[in-house]
Amino acid sequence: MKRRKPPADSYERIWKAVRRIPKRRVATYGGIASLCGLSGQARLVGYALHNLPHGFSVPWHRVINSQGRISLPKLGGHYERQRKLLEKESVKFNGERIDLERYGWPEKHSKKKS
DNA sequence: CTGGTGACCATTA
DNA sequence: TTAATGGCCACCA
Numbered sequence: 001m002k003r004r005k006p007p008a009d010s011y012e013r014i015w016k017a018v019r020r021i022p023k024r025r026v027a028t029y030g031g032i033a034s035l036c037g038l039s040g041q042a043r044l045v046g047y048a049l050h051n052l053p054h055g056f057s058v059p060w061h062r063v064i065n066s067q068g069r070i071s072l073p074k075l076g077g078h079y080e081r082q083r084k085l086l087e088k089e090s091v092k093f094n095g096e097r098i099d100l101e102r103y104g105w106p107e108k109h110s111k112k113k114s
Numbered sequence: 115c116t117g118g119t120g121a122c123c124a125t126t127a
Numbered sequence: 128t129t130a131a132t133g134g135c136c137a138c139c140a
Binding site: 033063 | 120122124
């Protein structure tokens, strides 16, 4: 019998996955979706974070899009808020982008290069 | 049911 | 590099 997973259940799974993001690392929406078995449903991750309950301690700021950019609008100061939190984690910004090869998580290739 | 929207992603030009 | 397009799926009117 095939049962579809209720979205509410997926939400908790997403929040849980976001919590396991190590410090000084960033994950993409699609990456989180994959970790939750929701591959291809990156939008759901964004939706889950947007619907994040108040008072829920989740490092949502470590989640960015595949372009290494912050998806939040600059208006309202949402963009700067996330950026500031990331800089606090020693995550360096290259202009408006983050180097996913260096800060991306999970690490695909532990390739070291200067 | 349909149609529109969204803290997205990959491909193509 | 940016912009446009199609796809994916949950949510809302």
